[in-house]
Amino acid sequence: MVAFGGGHGLYASLSALRRVTGELTAVVTVADDGGSSGRLRRELGVLPPGDLRMALAALCGDDDWGQTWSRVVQHRFSGEGELHGHAVGNLLIVALWELLDDPVVGLDWVGRLLGAHGRVLPMASVPIDIEAEVELDGRVTVVRGQVACALTPGNVQAISLVPADPPACPEAVAAVRAADWVVLGPGSWFTSVLPHLKVPRLAEALHDTGARRLVALNLAPQPGETDGFSAEKHLHVLGEHAPGLRIDVVLADHRAVADRDALEKAADAVGARLVLAGVASADGSPRHDPLRLAAVLDEIFRGKR
Known part of the structure; x- marks a missing residue:
């Protein structure tokens, strides 16, 4: 399995996927320019580590080791000094990058420390x-x-990227080509999901791979990015940014779909079948429940849904 995305959306996806496969790779956007990541990016010229850190935290196991290290890497310093707002995991990742001079190797070392149930890779080899x-x-x-x-x-x-032709992470390209399934979403549509489709070699691999492709739709529009978007609008925009990309399955929560017929038509336009299921948190918030999402994804991957 290969999962595309970044931030909280990818965290939700990985929290579910690690429960259904032992072969999981996260391919993470590297465009963050805010907060701790933005500061480290500007000061040191490194890839922004924040979304990579969150992906690693999501892959931590449910045992004491995994949950403790997940909390450690997600911890942010308080106070008023220069460390204020920095996440421990961001500093750990950047330290390993400086010592090992290889972003992929550094991320692999952090994954080993955390006992991560999968691998985390940047989508591109340079900040974008x-x-x-x-x-x-x-x-x-x-x-x-x-x-x-x-x-x-x-x-x-x-959206477009600067630079327009960023070098894709070779290991990410290889993972996509070798995958059985590729999962896009949920997540911030324009800033976490679609950027992967604008990295030429990564997009080429996504088009050419023999893997089946699943799109997991968001539970609600995101203020600022997708205000007023229907579920089907997300698919229309995806098609505009990746013409010719065929999708096999579109997964949506039935309570987040206002017009099932319109969504089925949009899914059919990209070659996909629509799966509606209850994957949202029981508390009514627009968050995916990892156990519910894992159960539905497992059924889809096994051909039972």
Whole structure:
């Protein structure tokens, strides 16, 4: 299994997938320019480690070792000094990158320390910026940076990457080509999911792989990025950013779908069958429940749903 994404969406996906497969690779966006990651990126010229750290935390086991290390790497320093806001895991990852001079090897070492149930890889070998075409009051402007794109008051129309042709992580390309399943989403659509489709070699591997492709839709629109988006709109935008990409399964929570017929038509347009299931948290919040999501994904992968 290979899972694409970043941030909280990928965390949810990996928390479920690690429960259904022993062969799991996370391919993570490297566009974050805010908070601790943005500071480290600007000061040291490294890949932003935050989304990579979250993916590693999601892959920690449910035993004491895994849960303790998950909390450690996610811990943020408080206070008013220069460490304020930095996540312990970000500093650990960057330290290993400096010592080993190889981002992939450094991430593998962190994964071994945490006992991670899978591997975490960056989608590109260099930091990237996201540029979004944003429509506001009838005018289209360009907004640059992941944080700016996520918080824009306008409607995001499309994204591109800077540089436009970033070098894909070779290990990520190899993982996609060797996969049985590739999972895209859930997550911030324009800043965590779609950027993978704009890295040429990674997109080429996703088109060419013999793996089946599953898209897991979000439970609610994201303020700033996808305000007003229906479930089917997410698929329309995906198709616009990756023309010709065939999807096998679209998974959505039945309570998050306002128009089933419209979503089925959108899924059919990308070659997919639609699976509706209860995968949301029982507390009513727009979060995926890892155990429910794992159960449904397991049935899909085994051909039982």
